[in-house]
Amino acid sequence: MVHLFCLRGEKLAFDPVSGSLHQLDEAAWRVLSLLLEGKDPRAEGKELEEACREVEELRSEGLLFTPDHFSSLYEPPPFAPKSLCLMVAQACNLRCSYCFAGEGDYGAAGIMPEEVARAAVDFLLESAGPRRAVEIDFFGGEPLLNFPVVVATVRYGKQRARELGKEISFTLTTNAVLLDEEKERFLLEEEVNLVLSLDGRPEVHDRFRRFPDGTGSYQRVLPNIRRCYQNWASRPRSSYCYLRGTFTRMNLDFSRDFKHLVEQGFRHISLEPVVAPPSAPHALREEDLPRLLAEYEELLSEYLERWRRGEEVYFFHFELDPAGGPCLNKRLTGCGAGFSYVAVDVKGDLYPCHQFVGKEEFRLGSLKEGLTRPDLVDEFRHAHIYRKTPCSSCWARFLCGGGCHAAAYFTNDSLLKPYSLGCALMRRRLECALYALAHKKAWVLSNSPKAI
Amino acid sequence: MKRHIKTLVAGSKPRLGGCGECQASCQSACKTSCTVGNQSCKQVK
Numbered sequence: 001m002v003h004l005f006c007l008r009g010e011k012l013a014f015d016p017v018s019g020s021l022h023q024l025d026e027a028a029w030r031v032l033s034l035l036l037e038g039k040d041p042r043a044e045g046k047e048l049e050e051a052c053r054e055v056e057e058l059r060s061e062g063l064l065f066t067p068d069h070f071s072s073l074y075e076p077p078p079f080a081p082k083s084l085c086l087m088v089a090q091a092c093n094l095r096c097s098y099c100f101a102g103e104g105d106y107g108a109a110g111i112m113p114e115e116v117a118r119a120a121v122d123f124l125l126e127s128a129g130p131r132r133a134v135e136i137d138f139f140g141g142e143p144l145l146n147f148p149v150v151v152a153t154v155r156y157g158k159q160r161a162r163e164l165g166k167e168i169s170f171t172l173t174t175n176a177v178l179l180d181e182e183k184e185r186f187l188l189e190e191e192v193n194l195v196l197s198l199d200g201r202p203e204v205h206d207r208f209r210r211f212p213d214g215t216g217s218y219q220r221v222l223p224n225i226r227r228c229y230q231n232w233a234s235r236p237r238s239s240y241c242y243l244r245g246t247f248t249r250m251n252l253d254f255s256r257d258f259k260h261l262v263e264q265g266f267r268h269i270s271l272e273p274v275v276a277p278p279s280a281p282h283a284l285r286e287e288d289l290p291r292l293l294a295e296y297e298e299l300l301s302e303y304l305e306r307w308r309r310g311e312e313v314y315f316f317h318f319e320l321d322p323a324g325g326p327c328l329n330k331r332l333t334g335c336g337a338g339f340s341y342v343a344v345d346v347k348g349d350l351y352p353c354h355q356f357v358g359k360e361e362f363r364l365g366s367l368k369e370g371l372t373r374p375d376l377v378d379e380f381r382h383a384h385i386y387r388k389t390p391c392s393s394c395w396a397r398f399l400c401g402g403g404c405h406a407a408a409y410f411t412n413d414s415l416l417k418p419y420s421l422g423c424a425l426m427r428r429r430l431e432c433a434l435y436a437l438a439h440k441k442a443w444v445l446s447n448s449p450k451a452i
Numbered sequence: 453m454k455r456h457i458k459t460l461v462a463g464s465k466p467r468l469g470g471c472g473e474c475q476a477s478c479q480s481a482c483k484t485s486c487t488v489g490n491q492s493c494k495q496v497k
Contacts, residue, residue, distance in 0.1 A: 012460075019463025028456040051456040063462060073468060083476030133473045169475075173483065195483070244483065272483065316480070319490045322463045326491045327470025334488055341476040354483075398466055399489030430489065438460035 002064055003395035004032055007297065007435045014434055016395045017066035019322045021434050022058070027051040035065075071392070074332055076381040077339060079371065082128045082135065084120055085343040085354045088112045088149050089141040093177050094217055098208045098248060098282055100275040104141040106358035110346035111146045117153040119367045120344045125164055134161070137171040138192075139343075139354050144178040154190050171195065173244070175209070176221040176228070184228045191239040194232065196225045199245040200257020200271070207250060208282070222264075229266055241268060242316060248274040248282035252291045255299035262306065262313055270316035271299075273425055275355070275407065284421060293428045300432040307440050317429040318436045320399065334401030338364070338380025352380055355406035380405065383415040390418060396427050467493075 003014040004024075011024040013032055024032065028051045034041040035055070041048045058064040089111050092104025121136070128134045136157060138150050154170055161168035171193040179196075187194060198221065199205040206216025225243065232241040243266050247254035254271050261269050273292075276283035284292065299315065306313040325331070335341055338352035345357050348367040356362040365372040385391035385402045394400070403426065407419035474491055 013457075015463070018465055019461070020459060021461040021463070023458040023460050025456045031456075054454045054457045057454070058457065058459070062465075063459060066465070070466070070468075077472070080472075082472065131472050133475075135476055242480075317490065321490060321492045322461055324492045325466070326474040326488055326493055328466040328468050329470050329472070330474050330491070331466050331488050336476055340472070401488035433489070434461070 001068075001393070001395060002032055002036065004029065004036065005431050007431055008301070010435070012431075012435065013064070014395060014431075015064050015066055016398055017068050017070075018063050019325075019398065020058075020063040020066075021438055022064070023438070025051075028054065031055050070328060070332070071386040074328070074384065074386060076384065077329055077333065077336075079339045079374075079377045079381070080127055080129050080131070081124060081340055081342045082131050082133070083137070083336070083341040084124050084135070085137045085139050085341070086112065086117060086120055086153065087140060087343060087345045087354065087357055088117065088138050088143045088153075089145040090346050090357075091145055092140060092142045092175070093145060093211070094142070094175050094209055095212050096175075096209045098246060098274050098276060098280070100355060101141065101357070106141075106345065108345070108347075108358055112149055112346040114149050114152050116344070116346065116348045116367065117149050118156055119348060121153060121157045121160055123344075123367050125160055125166060125168075128166065132165075133167045133169070135169050135171065137173070137354075139173050142175055142177070143172055144174050144183060147178070147183055151186060154186075154192065158190075169193065169239075173197070175217065176224040177217060179221075179224040179228055181227070184224075184231065188228075188232055188235060188239075193239045194228065194241040195244045195270075196228065196241065197245070198222070198225055198243050198261065198266075199247070200251070200254065201260045204247075204251045204257055205245075208246070208248070226265065229268075233267070242270050243268060244270045244272065244316075246274050247271055248276070249284050249288055250282050252288055252295060255295050255302060258299050258315065259302050262302070267312060268314045268316075273422065275410075278411070286421060289421065289424055292425060296425075296428045296432050300436060304436060304439060307436075318433040320430075320433045320437050322437065331398045331401055332384045332386070333381075334385075334403065335405070337405050338383075339377055352376070353406060355404075355410075379415060388416050388418060390420075390423065394423070394427075396423075396430050399430050399433075400426050 011029045013022045031041040031048050031051045041052050090105045091109050095103050124134050157168045173195040175197045202218040205218040209217045303315050343351045343354045343357050350364040351357045385397045391397050391402050403418040405415050407422050411419045
């Protein structure tokens with residue numbers, strides 16, 4: 001299989017198994033199109049002969065039509081979480097009306113006691129087995145509502161990891177309302193990765209991200225986010241700090257939000273499609289797809305223009321790592337929810353990921369009882385791309401990993417039926433990412449891409 | 453030198469096996485539409 005696509009006037013071919021990307025002229029495009037239709041391009045006459053030879057050369061070099069023999073080699077990994085999402089606060093100081101967590105409480109408001117957080121650290125370090133690196137993500141709700149437990153968990157986690165010869169890293173996702181200088185100092189000194197929520201333009205952010213009294217939070221959080229980001233950027237870094245926004249059908253022109261964030265001085269940005277029931281007025285719809293796909297291309301133009309000017313701007317979904325990406329198991333199982341990644345709620349109950357928290361039918365067990373639903377774990381272990389009909393033949397499968405289990409379940413009632421709108425967005429993001437990868441590389445080498 | 457095709461990225465097949473140390477997708481900046489292609493292997497780096 002080869003994926004042919006046009007972007008910004010260029011004809012491109014992506015070989016999914018080898019991860020190779022090629023720029024084509026009209027003759028090569030015609031040859032590959034005919035081959036994909038099962039036709040013989042040589043029957044078209046002599047003018048395609050040279051392009052045919054080049055295609056065959058690339059095929060023999062393993063850079064085109066590379067066969068996929070991986071399905072028979074795959075063994076689903078065992079239940080061995082190496083990454084926990086800790087719901088330290090199932091409560092929030094904002095009332096974002098698009099929140100998938102029911103305004104932050106997941107249907108059961110509460111604050112995680114320190115002993116639950118410590119038990120979660122112990123569970124993680126034991127369950128990780130021989131793996132050296134483990135991770136904890138402070139999530140909510142708003143985790144800064146329970147900052148003392150965040151501090152205690154970071155200290156305890158680092159101490160226990162050191163004693164056991166392991167490495168532990170932390171991530172914290174916050175709306176930044178409570179992100180004062182003292183908290184910021186702790187998080188930066190402890191090298192906690194930060195995900196700071198900001199949707200983009202003030203009116204876009206304030207439409208959904210409001211305080212309980214209905215006022216918008218943009219003006220309140222921007223100074224905190226700016227200060228924290230600048231302080232992070234000025235330090236030698238082993239952690240990351242990303243601004244993360246959500247777009248909905250109310251801002252299909254989200255490339256303007258990307259531009260706004262860049263103009264505010266931010267250089268690490270992630271903008272994500274909203275997770276919402278189809279009946280919600282802000283939910284993305286199939287009819288929005290042409291606009292959404294075009295918008296990613298618009299965002300790509302802005303992104304590339306910045307790079308062309310020598311500005312390093314990172315859009316999370318455009319940053320592919322073709323040479324140093326993850327190994328096969330990771331690529332086939334995606335996020336690992338339910339077996340290598342689990343969420344722990346405020347009571348210590350275990351769920352496959354943060355999006356399943358509070359859904360009783362997805363409760364895997366608890367820190368006290370251990371695993372009580374091995375059958376459910378097995379469902380997640382076996383929800384890999386070769387068992388998902390659309391994924392097994394999709395060109396994007398080794399870059400996507402099969403998509404979000406929660407999105408699949410909540411839209412199609414099955415872990416094996418991916419959220420089709422999400423797939424379409426993913427494929428366009430990956431096309432843009434491949435294009436960006438090739439062109440950034442060319443600029444870095446001071447060798448601007450030339451039309452062939 | 454090919455006249456009709458310019459290879460922009462010569463990729464490599466996904467590595468078999470693996471150490472299992474790579475970062476969980478949900479530890480990254482997306483939170484809701486995870487992917488794996490933009491993750492990096494610590495052993496390769």
